[in-house]
Amino acid sequence: MSDEKLVGVVLVSHSAEVASAVAGLALGLVGGGPVVPVAAAGGTAGGGLGTSAELITAAAASVDRGAGVAVLVDLGSAVLTVKALLAEGDELPDTARLVDAPFVEGAVAAVVTAATGADLDAVEAAAVEAYGYRKV
Amino acid sequence: MLDADFFRRWMTATAASVDREADRLTALDSPIGDADHGSNLRRGFTAVSAALEKESPETPGAVLVLAGRQLISTVGGASGPLYGTLLRRTGKALGDAAEVDEERFAEALRAGVDAVMQLGGAAPGDKTMIDALVPAVDALPEGFGAARAAAEQGAEATTPLQARKGRASYLGERSIGHQDPGATSAALLVAALADTDADAGGE
Numbered sequence: 148m149s150d151e152k153l154v155g156v157v158l159v160s161h162s163a164e165v166a167s168a169v170a171g172l173a174l175g176l177v178g179g180g181p182v183v184p185v186a187a188a189g190g191t192a193g194g195g196l197g198t199s200a201e202l203i204t205a206a207a208a209s210v211d212r213g214a215g216v217a218v219l220v221d222l223g224s225a226v227l228t229v230k231a232l233l234a235e236g237d238e239l240p241d242t243a244r245l246v247d248a249p250f251v252e253g254a255v256a257a258v259v260t261a262a263t264g265a266d267l268d269a270v271e272a273a274a275v276e277a278y279g280y281r282k283v
Numbered sequence: 284m285l286d287a288d289f290f291r292r293w294m295t296a297t298a299a300s301v302d303r304e305a306d307r308l309t310a311l312d313s314p315i316g317d318a319d320h321g322s323n324l325r326r327g328f329t330a331v332s333a334a335l336e337k338e339s340p341e342t343p344g345a346v347l348v349l350a351g352r353q354l355i356s357t358v359g360g361a362s363g364p365l366y367g368t369l370l371r372r373t374g375k376a377l378g379d380a381a382e383v384d385e386e387r388f389a390e391a392l393r394a395g396v397d398a399v400m401q402l403g404g405a406a407p408g409d410k411t412m413i414d415a416l417v418p419a420v421d422a423l424p425e426g427f428g429a430a431r432a433a434a435e436q437g438a439e440a441t442t443p444l445q446a447r448k449g450r451a452s453y454l455g456e457r458s459i460g461h462q463d464p465g466a467t468s469a470a471l472l473v474a475a476l477a478d479t480d481a482d483a484g485g486e
Contacts (some may be wrong), residue, residue: 197323
């Protein structure tokens with residue numbers, strides 16, 4: 148596994164603060180090792196609550212190192228916008244994938260796994276598995 | 284036959300209608316949504332009008348694909364990818380023909396509505412834009428006026444329904460008694476289509 152080609156992670160939330168805070172949390176829990184490319188795409192381009200296709204495509208481009216991009220989303224328009232962009236086919240990297248995972252737990256699992264040099268399938272599996280961590 | 288200019292005028296008429304009705308759409312979105320449907324759609328269709336003027340796409344399909352892309356880019360709420368997918372998929376289904384007949388358009392619009400249902404996972408009766416769009420597409424073979432009436436009836440018929448998709452679904456039974464804002468804006472889109480056809484000397 149090469150440190151130079153880590154899977155990138157994009158975090159899409161209705162809120163800019165939530166997206167960037169979750170990115171900071173996930174990166175903070177990695178510890179040492181290579182720095183995973185993580186980008187937050189939160190809120191609208193105007194700074195309000197919502198979803199911006201421009202911020203999402205820019206974030207995905209910024210973390211694409213050629214090993215794939217895992218996109219995690221919170222809800223509603225964030226889910227639908229990423230799905231619509233993936234259906235378009237030319238606005239996100241070919242290797243971008245919407246990962247069906249809880250936003251916070253999935254982001255931590257994805258980023259920590261990506262830091263090991265794991266491939267996109269492994270990063271996705273780790274994030275999806277976060278649904279199974281029961282709390283009660 | 285319907286040419287690129289027809290579809291451009293449809294989009295412009297929708298933009299004017301959404302602008303006129305934005306406050307009503309937002310008011311409908313206040314009790315069961317997050318009170319941004321009118322302002323979001325106004326921003327989206329304003330961008331559609333500007334893009335169509337700037338880029339002057341030459342085929343019906345290209346007009347709708349460009350309009351759909353603008354909505355996905357600029358709306359900022361769930362209606363952006365939903366309406367964007369509706370127009371873009373309809374446009375793709377029209378291909379690159381310079382003109383299309385009503386029958387071909389009706390088939391393409393059905394493909395667009397199917398894509399919206401696939402994207403959002405909504406079915407008729409879930410209190411969404413689908414409740415106006417599906418009756419409209421079903422009625423379209425009888426003419427644009429029939430489609431308009433069906434869409435408006437479909438939107439009104441969402442009032443007694445309980446929402447099963449989106450933010451309104453969190454309200455459960457409290458969503459009953461409110462007309463769905465998405466079905467209402469979908470009826471505006473279809474009404475603008477009928478108006479455009481009437482202005483062009485249709486029925």
